[in-house]
Amino acid sequence: MTATVERGAAPVVGIRGLSLTYERGGSRTEVLRNLDLAVHPGEFVAIVGESGVGKSTLLRVIMNLASPSAGTVTIHAPPDDGRAGGGRPESALVFQDARLLPWRSVLDNVTFGLEWRGVSRAERRRRGEAMLALVGLSELAARWPHQLSGGQRQRVSLARALAVEPAVLLMDEPFSALDSFTREGLQDELLRIRAATGRTVLFVTHDIDEAVYLADRVVVLAGQPAGIAAEIRVDTAQPRRRADPVLSAFAHQLRLELSRRSSDL
Amino acid sequence: MTRLTRTALAAAGLAVFLAVWEALPRLGLLNETLVPPPSAIPAAFLREVRSGAWLAAVLSSLSHYLTGLAVGAGLGVGLGILSGMFRLFEDVTAWIVRLLRPIPGLAWVPFAIIWFGVEPAAAVFIIAIGVFWIVFFATQGAIRGVDRDMIEVAQAFGFRSAFARLVKILLPAATPGILVGVRTALGQAWMAVVAAEIFGVYGVGQRMMQASSLLASDIVLVYMLTMAGLYGLIDAGFVALQNWLLRWRA
Ligand SMILES: Nc1ncnc2c1ncn2[C@@H]1O[C@H](COP(=O)(O)OP(=O)(O)OP(=O)(O)O)[C@@H](O)[C@H]1O
Ligand SMILES: [Mg+2]
Numbered sequence: 001m002t003a004t005v006e007r008g009a010a011p012v013v014g015i016r017g018l019s020l021t022y023e024r025g026g027s028r029t030e031v032l033r034n035l036d037l038a039v040h041p042g043e044f045v046a047i048v049g050e051s052g053v054g055k056s057t058l059l060r061v062i063m064n065l066a067s068p069s070a071g072t073v074t075i076h077a078p079p080d081d082g083r084a085g086g087g088r089p090e091s092a093l094v095f096q097d098a099r100l101l102p103w104r105s106v107l108d109n110v111t112f113g114l115e116w117r118g119v120s121r122a123e124r125r126r127r128g129e130a131m132l133a134l135v136g137l138s139e140l141a142a143r144w145p146h147q148l149s150g151g152q153r154q155r156v157s158l159a160r161a162l163a164v165e166p167a168v169l170l171m172d173e174p175f176s177a178l179d180s181f182t183r184e185g186l187q188d189e190l191l192r193i194r195a196a197t198g199r200t201v202l203f204v205t206h207d208i209d210e211a212v213y214l215a216d217r218v219v220v221l222a223g224q225p226a227g228i229a230a231e232i233r234v235d236t237a238q239p240r241r242r243a244d245p246v247l248s249a250f251a252h253q254l255r256l257e258l259s260r261r262s263s264d265l
Numbered sequence: 266m267t268r269l270t271r272t273a274l275a276a277a278g279l280a281v282f283l284a285v286w287e288a289l290p291r292l293g294l295l296n297e298t299l300v301p302p303p304s305a306i307p308a309a310f311l312r313e314v315r316s317g318a319w320l321a322a323v324l325s326s327l328s329h330y331l332t333g334l335a336v337g338a339g340l341g342v343g344l345g346i347l348s349g350m351f352r353l354f355e356d357v358t359a360w361i362v363r364l365l366r367p368i369p370g371l372a373w374v375p376f377a378i379i380w381f382g383v384e385p386a387a388a389v390f391i392i393a394i395g396v397f398w399i400v401f402f403a404t405q406g407a408i409r410g411v412d413r414d415m416i417e418v419a420q421a422f423g424f425r426s427a428f429a430r431l432v433k434i435l436l437p438a439a440t441p442g443i444l445v446g447v448r449t450a451l452g453q454a455w456m457a458v459v460a461a462e463i464f465g466v467y468g469v470g471q472r473m474m475q476a477s478s479l480l481a482s483d484i485v486l487v488y489m490l491t492m493a494g495l496y497g498l499i500d501a502g503f504v505a506l507q508n509w510l511l512r513w514r515a
Contacts, residue, residue: 092421099417101415112433146513
């Protein structure tokens with residue numbers, strides 16, 4: 001099935017003219033310059049780029065963990081989603097290194113983002129358990145994070161992000177630290193969850209095959225300072241086959257773009 | 266080595282120690298008034314308990330100990346958090362800390378007596394000061410050492426106020442470090458109890474001084490062992506609490 005992408009509707013994430021300069025001890029590094037990007041409702045967008053190009057920085061700006069030097073980021077949550085709990089953020093991030101809170105049980109990690117006034121304990125628990133079921137970890141609700149494997153940790157991190165029902169789910173190379181077997185399993189799981197929940201996803205990776213396998217659209221971030229250098233729509237319906245030559249063709253095209261961009265520098 | 270043999274070795278070591286201690290005064294190598302043999306202790310202990318002096322002294326000391334510990338550790342954790350969280354607070358207090366910190370706890374005894382008299386409050390004050398600095402620095406260091414990545418998790422989920430940061434991340438993450446400080450303070454506080462009571466506040470320390478002035482060295486020993494026993498109990502209780510609080514650790 002293909003996710004329905006509403007082209008006409010306001011984008012969930014609207015980035016306009018975004019620039020960001022890190023300043024540290026007098027030295028300035030401009031990381032992002034004049035970047036425009038729109039992610040539409042229900043869309044799965046992947047961002048690929050070399051290490052150090054500014055992918056995490058871009059996500060940090062969207063999460064309001066870093067402030068841009070210029071430009072705007074708007075997140076547009078659907079008005080009718082009836083989310084309880086004021087102050088709750090509209091985007092949620094799955095970190096590259098899971099970053100579970102080690103003093104909380106698996107279930108309490110998942111409900112972390114729901115601890116707002118207006119969300120009752122019972123409601124939190126119910127939602128947390130539902131999210132754990134969604135990522136297939138119901139059995140492990142009472143465990144401590146140190147008792148989990150790397151892949152399980154990343155699933156809990158995903159459940160924690162999904163629990164807040166974000167308008168956009170941001171993922172920062174969430175599977176890159178895992179072995180290829182676990183990684184492929186989690187990729188399929190993510191696609192299943194995305195199909196089930198209809199979440200809008202912005203997914204950062206440096207793995208081109210992963211981007212092409214998962215996303216509706218792949219955006220290449222390149223340059224120093226970085227901007228959007230190329231964009232490819234992966235016009236193949238889900239579910240996809242990893243070995244599909246059509247995907248390989250898209251991947252090849254992306255590799256060309258990336259190498260062209262880095263030789264331009 | 267198995268656990269059993271190690272326990273056996275420890276018991277044997279203690280037995281030899283007691284035997285030598287028993288033998289020296291018995292054989293007349295040491296004066297029995299100066300070094301009473303261990304066999305004299307149970308009788309002295311019973312006498313002390315029967316007269317009611319033991320329980321009264323122990324209860325009084327324990328109440329100084331626990332109150333002083335609570336006050337000192339409470340202030341240490343509170344101010345340690347402020348100083349660990351807010352640069353401004355740390356900067357403003359930097360020189361005050363430098364000035365006050367090197368003063369040994371017992372150097373406060375004269376003021377304790379001037380301010381509170383020879384009263385329980387004076388003992389509590391001395392104990393609290395002894396505990397305060399240890400817990401303060403442990404807390405400050407633990408709070409400051411919390412991984413920035415953890416704080417970012419809280420921010421990412423919208424918990425951005427200082428209070429939310431403290432409750433959701435800093436305190437739980439700093440708990441192991443704070444507990445290490447408190448555990449050190451548990452021992453330090455017993456030292457302060459004896460010191461404070463030797464100056465006359467009623468309790469175990471004062472009872473020991475009375476006994477020593479009467480050359481009742483067996484009674485002095487009873488209280489020394491009493492303190493060792495109480496410390497052992499409290500420390501074991503604390504370790505159990507610590508293990509429970511930190512059960513999330515590998
Ligand atoms: N706090 C900071 N202060 C100064 N420079 C920074 C800071 N954080 C990141 N940078 C720099 O900004 C650039 C982009 O970093 P960023 O983490 O966004 O890269 P990335 O694309 O996510 O890389 P990777 O794929 O390795 O995770 C890098 O050159 C990095 O050194
Ligand atoms: Mg990164």
